[in-house]
Amino acid sequence: MKRRYLFDVNALVGLLWAVHSLHGRANGWFSREAPEVPGCAFTELSFIRVSMADKTIAATFEDADAAIAGFIAELGDRYHFVDWLPSYGILRRSGVRSHKDASDFYLCELAARHAAHLATLDVGIRHPAAVLIA
Numbered sequence: 001m002k003r004r005y006l007f008d009v010n011a012l013v014g015l016l017w018a019v020h021s022l023h024g025r026a027n028g029w030f031s032r033e034a035p036e037v038p039g040c041a042f043t044e045l046s047f048i049r050v051s052m053a054d055k056t057i058a059a060t061f062e063d064a065d066a067a068i069a070g071f072i073a074e075l076g077d078r079y080h081f082v083d084w085l086p087s088y089g090i091l092r093r094s095g096v097r098s099h100k101d102a103s104d105f106y107l108c109e110l111a112a113r114h115a116a117h118l119a120t121l122d123v124g125i126r127h128p129a130a131v132l133i134a
Helices: 009-016 023-033 041-053 061-078 099-113
Strands: 005-007 037-040 079-082 117-120 130-132
Touching: 005 009, 005 099, 009 023, 009 041, 009 061, 009 117, 037 041, 037 061, 041 061, 041 099, 061 079, 099 117
Parallel strands: 005 037, 005 117, 037 079, 117 130
Antiparallel strands: none
16 A cells, blocks of 8 residues: 655655755655655645745746646646645644644644645654655
């Protein structure tokens, strides 16, 4: 059975843009894991936003759209779009302590609800559903 990973924005950016400092690590991990990938509007939109805002990547909307669309197409039936996102209320017993936890823990809780883990390059996420890409 393949493992399931919801990717946070830093993992998607690292995986899809060769100019990212952790691109090699992210791609090596992804190749080894060959996971099923749930995705959602939150992560896809965040990827577009960061890709366009980051000065090193400096993507246009069309560049970012092509990158995420190509990733989804390459995954084929290993990609599962989560089309319903729960309210912020899923955070009530998650252990959020600061504003920095809110989005990360939301994605961790979302991943857990879909029998997945959150794949991340962020060493600071302290949640049982978070898995550091190494």
